[in-house]
Amino acid sequence: MAERIFSWLIMVCALLVVAALLWVLSDVVLQGAAHFSWQFLFDAPTDAGRGGGIAPILVSTLWLLLIALTVALPLGLGVAIWLSEFASSNSRFANSTGITLDILAGVPSIVYGLFGNAFFSIYLGLGFSLLSGGLTLACMILPVFVRTCEVGLRTVSNDWRRGALALGMTRSTAIWHILLPAARPAIVAGLILSIGRATAETAALLFTSGYVDRMPGSLLDSGRALAVHIYDLAMNVTGGDGAAYASALVLVTLIIVLNTLAQSLVDSWFKRRLVLA
Amino acid sequence: MIKALASAIVLLSAVLNLALAQADNRQLTLTGSSTIAPLAMEIAKRYESQHPDVRIDVQMGGSSRGINDTRMGLADIGMVSRPLKSTEQDLTPFQIAMDGIGIILHKSNAVTALSDAQIIDIYTGKINNWQKLGAADLPITVVNKAEGRSTLELFLHYFSLKNSQIKAQVVIGENQQGIKTVAGNPGAIGYVSIGTAEYEQALGTPIKLLPMAGQVATVASVAQGAYPLSRQLNLVVKAKPEGLVKNFINFAQSAEVKDLIVAQFFVAPFSNSIKSGVAGE
Numbered sequence: 342m343a344e345r346i347f348s349w350l351i352m353v354c355a356l357l358v359v360a361a362l363l364w365v366l367s368d369v370v371l372q373g374a375a376h377f378s379w380q381f382l383f384d385a386p387t388d389a390g391r392g393g394g395i396a397p398i399l400v401s402t403l404w405l406l407l408i409a410l411t412v413a414l415p416l417g418l419g420v421a422i423w424l425s426e427f428a429s430s431n432s433r434f435a436n437s438t439g440i441t442l443d444i445l446a447g448v449p450s451i452v453y454g455l456f457g458n459a460f461f462s463i464y465l466g467l468g469f470s471l472l473s474g475g476l477t478l479a480c481m482i483l484p485v486f487v488r489t490c491e492v493g494l495r496t497v498s499n500d501w502r503r504g505a506l507a508l509g510m511t512r513s514t515a516i517w518h519i520l521l522p523a524a525r526p527a528i529v530a531g532l533i534l535s536i537g538r539a540t541a542e543t544a545a546l547l548f549t550s551g552y553v554d555r556m557p558g559s560l561l562d563s564g565r566a567l568a569v570h571i572y573d574l575a576m577n578v579t580g581g582d583g584a585a586y587a588s589a590l591v592l593v594t595l596i597i598v599l600n601t602l603a604q605s606l607v608d609s610w611f612k613r614r615l616v617l618a
Numbered sequence: 619m620i621k622a623l624a625s626a627i628v629l630l631s632a633v634l635n636l637a638l639a640q641a642d643n644r645q646l647t648l649t650g651s652s653t654i655a656p657l658a659m660e661i662a663k664r665y666e667s668q669h670p671d672v673r674i675d676v677q678m679g680g681s682s683r684g685i686n687d688t689r690m691g692l693a694d695i696g697m698v699s700r701p702l703k704s705t706e707q708d709l710t711p712f713q714i715a716m717d718g719i720g721i722i723l724h725k726s727n728a729v730t731a732l733s734d735a736q737i738i739d740i741y742t743g744k745i746n747n748w749q750k751l752g753a754a755d756l757p758i759t760v761v762n763k764a765e766g767r768s769t770l771e772l773f774l775h776y777f778s779l780k781n782s783q784i785k786a787q788v789v790i791g792e793n794q795q796g797i798k799t800v801a802g803n804p805g806a807i808g809y810v811s812i813g814t815a816e817y818e819q820a821l822g823t824p825i826k827l828l829p830m831a832g833q834v835a836t837v838a839s840v841a842q843g844a845y846p847l848s849r850q851l852n853l854v855v856k857a858k859p860e861g862l863v864k865n866f867i868n869f870a871q872s873a874e875v876k877d878l879i880v881a882q883f884f885v886a887p888f889s890n891s892i893k894s895g896v897a898g899e
Binding site for chain 2: 388389390463469547548551552553554563573575576577578579580582
């Protein structure tokens with residue numbers, strides 16, 4: 342009897358989560374589709390965002406994401422490799438780096454926004470620009486990405502490392518051809534988490550990449566991210582709810598497309614290498 | 619390594635700044651109140667379309683940020699959705715619009731006026747039936763605004779209430795939604811932007827606007843500054859405005875942008891100027 346109640350409860354938990362997710366998604370899709378048209382993707386916003394489309398906002402969002410990933414991915418992967426392969430497990434420095442990363446991962450994004458505003462926008466003089474927004478996002482996604490990759494690398498069995506050693510492989514070859522491909526699922530997970538967090542970010546971007554909804558001409562122009570646009574339409578603009586839902590629909594679709602893309606890219610890249618190795 | 623990276627970034631940004639500096643005199647930055655930001659952006663777009671060589675960036679972040687940035691020179695113009703305080707007299711305000719909110723009831727409700735104390739009692743749940751106010755025996759449906767709405771802030775500020783004290787039966791987002799809720803419920807009380815309410819009333823929607831502190835709730839009354847439940851929407855500058863700053867402020871105060879002010883459900887601060895001409899959605 343107890344067993345049956347237990348499995349029943351577990352089932353209810355799963356159903357609740359799926360139902361909540363479906364509810365949110367269907368709300369966004371139904372309400373968003375009413376205001377959405379293909380032209381919406383290619384027009385500039387008019388009348389404070391109630392009319393027109395989101396073309397410049399979409400372009401700004403993609404630029405922000407590109408800058409953030411270009412900076413965060415190589416750096417993050419490097420730190421993860423150092424933490425799991427090079428730093429000795431009881432070294433003070435490695436431990437405190439790990440703890441710092443965990444704390445940074447839990448810091449609210451508005452704090453990153455204020456830091457980015459103070460450091461990139463004001464101290465480095467980048468102003469309200471895509472560059473300061475993208476760099477702020479990079480700082481924000483780094484801790485999560487590093488930690489996920491590090492855990493992935495650590496879970497690779499030591500037999501693989503010994504095997505590589507026995508074959509006379511150098512450390513860099515072993516990491517590049519054996520360990521990284523083996524940690525592939527974790528790297529993909531880290532990438533997906535990072536893309537999701539960066540694309541859906543509002544607070545960190547409000548004070549760094551800004552509010553301007555013009556088509557960006559350079560990386561030093563201010564540009565409005567999709568999430569900021571949705572926030573503005575829902576909170577500040579009377580009659581902006583329709584356009585807010587349509588933008589939310591685009592945002593959700595964008596995240597799904599980017600995640601699928603990231604997954605297949607990492608997969609094909611690493612698969613090829615495993616075979617070669 | 620990190621030092622080299624940092625100095626590289628500094629160097630890069632210095633070079634980029636130099637490139638930007640040449641265009642500086644044709645560029646304006648506005649920061650401040652999120653209530654004004656959408657309006658300022660529309661005004662800026664119209665100004666840009668008339669002066670193609672000018673670029674105006676509008677950033678938001680709240681009235682106090684607008685004041686700070688203007689003081690520090692980070693912004694040419696600040697946007698402040700309230701009058702300047704006595705500690706802020708180093709700045710000069712230029713009013714571009716007014717924002718007023720009116721208390722609305724269903725047209726069939728016999729109540730013609732409520733005191734501030736009565737409104738507080740209704741919104742905190744102490745009075746929950748219209749009978750106590752001399753009208754029909756009907757429970758009161760309190761309609762409140764969702765968190766984050768500027769009308770909510772103004773309402774709470776005027777009555778010195780906290781949002782947690784309000785016992786609302788219905789929480790709404792938009793003005794239109796509030797009007798529909800009250801129009802469809804004879805026992806409801808709500809508050810919406812006066813421009814929207816007057817427009818709907820003229821269309822025959824069964825609502826009525828209550829006077830506040832003896833002042834009729836009309837766009838004209840807000841425009842004259844007599845109506846109490848309203849606030850100024852200001853542009854502020856540090857020094858005496860010159861050149862582009864001056865031109866833009868003049869433009870924002872001119873008749874050329876009235877339709878933009880009305881389209882954002884605000885009130886142009888000059889009597890007889892727009893009367894009840896609220897743009898439809």
